[in-house]
Amino acid sequence: MNAHLRRTFYLFVAGFTGLVMMLAYWQVYSREALANNPENGFQTQRSISSPRGLILAGDGETVLAKSVKRPTPRGPVYDRVYPLGTPFSNVVGYWSTRYGATGIEISNNSDLSSVVGEPETLDDLINRATGGPQPGNNVVLTIDPGLQKLAYQELSASSTGRGAVVALNPKTGEILAMATSPSFDANEVDENYPELANAEDAPLVDRGTQSLYPPGSVFKVITAAAALEVGVSPEQHFFDSGAYELPGYTVHNFEGKDFGDVTFTRALAYSINVVFAKIAVNIVGAQRLTDMALNFGFGDPYDDFPLPVSGSSVNSLPPEKWTTGTLAQTGFGQGEVQTNAFEMALVAAAIGNDGKLMEPRIVREVRSPDGIILDKPTPSVRRQALPPDTAETLNEMMQQVIIQGGLTDAEIEGMKVAGKTGTAESGNGEPHSWWITFAPADDPKIAMCVMIENGGRADKGALPIAARLMKAYLVDGV
Amino acid sequence: MVLALLVTILGFATLIFVQQAASPPLIYGAYYAGTLLVLYLGVRVLLPHSDVLLLPIVTLLTGLGLVMIFRLTYDVEGAQKLALTQAVWILIGSGAMFLLVLFFRNYDRIFDYKYLLAIAAVFLIASTFTPLGYTVNGARLWVDLGPVNFQPSEFARIALVVFFAGYLAEKRDVMAATSRSFLGVELPAIKYFGPVALVWAASLGLLVFEKDLGSSLLFFAVPLLMLYAATGRTAYVLLGGVLFSVGSFVAFLLFEHVQLRVQSWLDPWRDPDGTGFQILQSIFNIADGGLLGTGLGAGFAQTIPEVETDFVFSAIASELGLLGATAVLLAFLAFTYRGTKIALLAEDDASKLLAFGLTAMFALQTLVIVGGVTKAIPLTGITLPFVSYGGSSVVGNFLLTGLLLLVSERAGRREAEGLAYKDGRRGPP
Numbered sequence: 001m002n003a004h005l006r007r008t009f010y011l012f013v014a015g016f017t018g019l020v021m022m023l024a025y026w027q028v029y030s031r032e033a034l035a036n037n038p039e040n041g042f043q044t045q046r047s048i049s050s051p052r053g054l055i056l057a058g059d060g061e062t063v064l065a066k067s068v069k070r071p072t073p074r075g076p077v078y079d080r081v082y083p084l085g086t087p088f089s090n091v092v093g094y095w096s097t098r099y100g101a102t103g104i105e106i107s108n109n110s111d112l113s114s115v116v117g118e119p120e121t122l123d124d125l126i127n128r129a130t131g132g133p134q135p136g137n138n139v140v141l142t143i144d145p146g147l148q149k150l151a152y153q154e155l156s157a158s159s160t161g162r163g164a165v166v167a168l169n170p171k172t173g174e175i176l177a178m179a180t181s182p183s184f185d186a187n188e189v190d191e192n193y194p195e196l197a198n199a200e201d202a203p204l205v206d207r208g209t210q211s212l213y214p215p216g217s218v219f220k221v222i223t224a225a226a227a228l229e230v231g232v233s234p235e236q237h238f239f240d241s242g243a244y245e246l247p248g249y250t251v252h253n254f255e256g257k258d259f260g261d262v263t264f265t266r267a268l269a270y271s272i273n274v275v276f277a278k279i280a281v282n283i284v285g286a287q288r289l290t291d292m293a294l295n296f297g298f299g300d301p302y303d304d305f306p307l308p309v310s311g312s313s314v315n316s317l318p319p320e321k322w323t324t325g326t327l328a329q330t331g332f333g334q335g336e337v338q339t340n341a342f343e344m345a346l347v348a349a350a351i352g353n354d355g356k357l358m359e360p361r362i363v364r365e366v367r368s369p370d371g372i373i374l375d376k377p378t379p380s381v382r383r384q385a386l387p388p389d390t391a392e393t394l395n396e397m398m399q400q401v402i403i404q405g406g407l408t409d410a411e412i413e414g415m416k417v418a419g420k421t422g423t424a425e426s427g428n429g430e431p432h433s434w435w436i437t438f439a440p441a442d443d444p445k446i447a448m449c450v451m452i453e454n455g456g457r458a459d460k461g462a463l464p465i466a467a468r469l470m471k472a473y474l475v476d477g478v
Numbered sequence: 479m480v481l482a483l484l485v486t487i488l489g490f491a492t493l494i495f496v497q498q499a500a501s502p503p504l505i506y507g508a509y510y511a512g513t514l515l516v517l518y519l520g521v522r523v524l525l526p527h528s529d530v531l532l533l534p535i536v537t538l539l540t541g542l543g544l545v546m547i548f549r550l551t552y553d554v555e556g557a558q559k560l561a562l563t564q565a566v567w568i569l570i571g572s573g574a575m576f577l578l579v580l581f582f583r584n585y586d587r588i589f590d591y592k593y594l595l596a597i598a599a600v601f602l603i604a605s606t607f608t609p610l611g612y613t614v615n616g617a618r619l620w621v622d623l624g625p626v627n628f629q630p631s632e633f634a635r636i637a638l639v640v641f642f643a644g645y646l647a648e649k650r651d652v653m654a655a656t657s658r659s660f661l662g663v664e665l666p667a668i669k670y671f672g673p674v675a676l677v678w679a680a681s682l683g684l685l686v687f688e689k690d691l692g693s694s695l696l697f698f699a700v701p702l703l704m705l706y707a708a709t710g711r712t713a714y715v716l717l718g719g720v721l722f723s724v725g726s727f728v729a730f731l732l733f734e735h736v737q738l739r740v741q742s743w744l745d746p747w748r749d750p751d752g753t754g755f756q757i758l759q760s761i762f763n764i765a766d767g768g769l770l771g772t773g774l775g776a777g778f779a780q781t782i783p784e785v786e787t788d789f790v791f792s793a794i795a796s797e798l799g800l801l802g803a804t805a806v807l808l809a810f811l812a813f814t815y816r817g818t819k820i821a822l823l824a825e826d827d828a829s830k831l832l833a834f835g836l837t838a839m840f841a842l843q844t845l846v847i848v849g850g851v852t853k854a855i856p857l858t859g860i861t862l863p864f865v866s867y868g869g870s871s872v873v874g875n876f877l878l879t880g881l882l883l884l885v886s887e888r889a890g891r892r893e894a895e896g897l898a899y900k901d902g903r904r905g906p907p
Contacts, residue, residue, distance in 0.1 A: 001707060001708065001710070001827070001830060002822050003710075004706060004707040004710050005707055005818055005821050005822055005830070005834055006818070006822070008703055008706070008707060008818075008834070008838065009814070009815070009818040012811070012814050012818075012838075012841040012842075012845070013811065015841070015845040015849075016807055016808075016810070016811045016814075016844075016845070018849075018854065019807055019845065019848050019849060019852060019854065020800075020803075020804050020807060022849070022852045022853075022854045023764065023795060023800055023803050023804065023852060024800055026761060026764045026765045026795075026852065027764060027765055027767055027768050027769065027795065027799065027800040027803075028768070028769060028800065030765065031765045031768055034761060034762055034765035034766075035762075035765060035766065037762070039747075039750045039758060039762075040762045042762060042763075042766050042778050049778070
């Protein structure tokens with residue numbers, strides 16, 4: 001009888017072996033296929049059933065995004081909550097199981113989401129070994145929460161309520177504020193998405209990074225930089241007759257003024273189109289003007305920046321095919337020149353930082369939930385846009401824009417301020433209002449670009465807003 | 479034994495750590511550990527020669543079951559107390575086993591009552607047709623006895639194994655003898671085969687009408703295996719196979735629930751949100767586990783209906799992965815191995831058959847339910863021994879273990895007393 005018992009036992013062993021093989025089939029061989037099966041909702045469920053990491057502002061304390069636990073009959077799920085809402089939504093983005101994700105939420109998803117990848121700290125390893133729902137890592141941004149909030153308030157209270165502010169530390173490239181208006185509340189994306197996506201004023205689009213506008217006279221700093229490189233001195237004299245006739249195109253000054261005999265510095269301060277058109281056509285030329293714009297980051301889509309940026313462009317045609325009319329218009333930032341507040345803020349920052357264009361950064365560091373720093377990029381130079389001495393000269397000229405130009409609003413007591421206005425023909429309603437600035441000019445702590453869509457004259461639209469923000473940051477310390 | 483308890487405690491500690499659950503798991507974890515340790519020591523004292531591995535395996539499996547049940551239900555509305563109830567059942571099971579071990583050391587006596595036991599088993603099964611019985615999930619398996627509800631088939635099984643063991647031990651020689659042949663297959667005398675077939679048919683018929691497919695399968699296969707072991711005649715197995723095929727086919731044609739089961743096994747994708755939902759969720763969860771598992775508490779096994787009973791293995795595979803699930807299967811195999819060994823070493827035929835029958839039932843039950851949840855075979859709703867939630871099942875399996883221990887004690891003592899080891903091979907001529 002024992003032989004029969006043994007035989008039956010072998011049968012059982014075979015059965016158990018079969019079961020292990022069956023398990024291996026499911027758990028190893030067809031795992032991938034099953035995980036991606038449309039009937040399988042685990043991937044979505046996993047994304048909401050474990051807490052994502054925090055997104056923190058530059059002070060390391062202000063919480064911009066967090067996961068909040070909510071019990072359900074099928075176990076707890078985590079809702080993504082954005083405590084500060086709209087002013088930060090364009091940067092932080094949203095995380096929706098229905099409408100996808102944007103902003104830092106998607107660019108740094110691998111940091112924020114839990115699990116995946118090798119454990120990075122001992123605590124992480126223990127957590128994983130014990131298998132709890134592990135929160136993702138925390139992402140600390142460079143954004144100054146006070147400045148960002150103030151910038152958004154200023155924009156939404158502006159004449160059109162449409163515009164963008166980008167501010168950064170010129171020496172480190174850290175973005176201090178990146179506000180856009182109108183914007184949206186990331187907390188309400190699930191409810192309002194169709195409405196937001198179809199809204200005429202495009203609240204889901206970041207006007208500072210994703211839209212492109214003609215810059216007008218703020219572009220003159222690039223023309224000026226090119227001219228200084230060719231050898232034009234700030235004291236060199238130019239004659240403004242109020243008009244500059246070219247084949248098929250005549251340049252006029254803003255509001256039809258003529259200034260007569262002016263220095264180069266004064267031409268920048270008064271933003272004289274005729275002089276800059278002449279400099280572009282007669283002294284700089286298309287190639288050098290284009291090269292200087294590219295030096296400052298035109299044509300660069302900033303792919304390594306976490307948020308999507310539309311690359312600025314000078315012209316759709318290569319420089320050698322430009323007409324003199326095109327060249328003249330480009331010289332004062334009209335024609336086909338397209339840029340945004342992000343790019344122009346970087347231009348201002350590079351001039352203030354001795355010509356060094358720092359790598360723009362918005363993520364300061366990534367920390368594990370228990371506070372260990374996992375990743376902390378260091379400031380790096382993206383490009384030497386200008387030789388330091390040229391940058392210094394241009395810096396001085398931009399200070400004169402405020403002094404000689406009588407832009408008293410832009411002055412900040414006790415420090416030198418540099419800036420440049422832009423009132424750009426939009427071809428559609430009021431001109432766009434631009435202002436780029438950095439201060440203190442001899443040791444800049446902040447560079448900023450304010451752009452108000454159809455905001456009218458620079459000194460009435462963008463400049464006062466920027467002035468208040470600069471003072472708030474530098475003097476009051478928001 | 480210590481290892482088994484450590485594993486269980488680690489499991490609970492993990493859950494507490496992970497889910498910030500309050501203290502209840504610790505309290506009944508300690509209480510569970512105490513119960514089983516006392517039981518283990520008690521058995522060592524009462525049956526010093528019995529198998530040393532069975533109880534630690536039982537401890538491991540029930541402990542794992544408790545952890546999983548707790549993990550799956552602690553935050554589910556209306557089911558938070560399930561793990562506590564299970565712990566109480568483990569206590570009752572341990573108590574029942576202890577009494578069994580205490581009073582039935584001369585277990586041979588129960589073979590004298592084998593016919594009575596058989597009748598009792600049939601009545602137990604039939605009791606679900608009385609007004610006390612009621613239906614859960616389409617199967618009429620339950621009897622309401624005031625304070626407790628229980629599943630009589632869990633106990634009837636054991637009674638029937640005892641009956642078959644006693645009867646076959648007595649009649650196996652005559653049953654092995656050929657009296658006539660039919661279509662070249664030699665058939666045993668109907669006279670001796672009669673009682674077996676009768677009890678067999680009675681229990682099977684009842685179970686089929688109760689729509690309990692899992693138990694029907696066990697009730698059919700275990701006596702068949704015992705018959706084979708007793709007589710060594712493959713004819714029985716062949717006959718059984720034919721009967722099984724015919725029976726399955728008839729059941730398939732007659733009963734809608736059988737058709738549904740087969741259909742959702744062959745093609746669950748046809749109705750992924752309906753009939754195929756349970757098995758698909760099971761497969762998704764198992765696949766989700768991968769090689770190492772999601773970790774305790776990190777899986778989604780709660781999406782499977784009945785996960786804490788029939789589908790507890792899917793949850794284990796999901797959260798402990800292929801490695802963990804294989805380890806659990808090895809524990810079951812180890813139990814089967816010890817059971818078979820006990821049967822091999824047992825002195826007399828009745829003990830042998832008893833140990834073997836119980837072991838076979840245990841092993842088959844595991845194979846059938848794990849095979850079911852992994853879609854290797856059509857799903858039949860039975861519990862995973864010791865691990866699944868279910869009072870009757872736990873108590874029944876403790877009794878089964880008790881009987882195995884009793885059988886092993888005798889063989890062990892015989893060996894210890896230095897008596898000549900006798901193989902006991904007195905098979906058919």
